[in-house]
Amino acid sequence: MKSRAVIEREAANARETAGQHSIPVDPIAIALAHGAEIVEDNFADDLSGILIRRGSLKTIAINQKDSLVRRRFTIAHECGHLILAHEGEIFVDKQVVNRRSATSSLAIDEQEIEANQFAASLLMPRDEVVSHLDQLSKSCSQRSALIELMARSFGVSKKAMEYRLVNLGLVASPDDDDF
Numbered sequence: 114m115k116s117r118a119v120i121e122r123e124a125a126n127a128r129e130t131a132g133q134h135s136i137p138v139d140p141i142a143i144a145l146a147h148g149a150e151i152v153e154d155n156f157a158d159d160l161s162g163i164l165i166r167r168g169s170l171k172t173i174a175i176n177q178k179d180s181l182v183r184r185r186f187t188i189a190h191e192c193g194h195l196i197l198a199h200e201g202e203i204f205v206d207k208q209v210v211n212r213r214s215a216t217s218s219l220a221i222d223e224q225e226i227e228a229n230q231f232a233a234s235l236l237m238p239r240d241e242v243v244s245h246l247d248q249l250s251k252s253c254s255q256r257s258a259l260i261e262l263m264a265r266s267f268g269v270s271k272k273a274m275e276y277r278l279v280n281l282g283l284v285a286s287p288d289d290d291d292f
């Protein structure tokens with residue numbers, strides 16, 4: 114399992130390669146800069162995305178029925194599989210953010226966890242998160258509203274932003290209060 118620091122650095126390098134220096138980060142630009150094409154498809158509701166990697170062919174397919182923030186996160190997640198050089202030719206991702214599969218092997222779960230960490234790091238760069246939180250918290254003190262404002266700024270779901278803020282130790286876990 115790659116360390117969080119390695120994944121943060123890979124995400125920063127990926128943004129640099131694609132010339133993505135401001136938020137919201139464009140995951141499509143990241144995918145294109147790494148040689149992947151993006152297609153939208155009419156998948157079953159619980160299928161978020163597929164990455165196919167065969168030789169020089171790299172295709173990310175995303176569910177056109179998903180919301181914009183979910184499609185953005187899915188593309189970032191598939192970029193994670195690609196850029197972290199995960200094993201496999203085809204990755205099929207269902208409900209990417211909260212994916213917990215008891216039937217997958219440990220190795221596959223590790224790749225999924227890494228891809229999710231990569232996606233969060235890619236779309237919510239730590240330094241940007243810290244500075245935006247600092248700015249926004251001057252005018253907004255209510256936890257839920259603050260997370261919503263942050264989520265909008267970064268083009269991610271509230272849930273994804275909340276995970277990121279908790280993981281970075283910037284807000285308390287929801288278990289710590291009655292939120």
Ligand SMILES: [Zn+2]
Pocket residue numbers: 190194204205206224225228
């Ligand atoms: Zn995946």
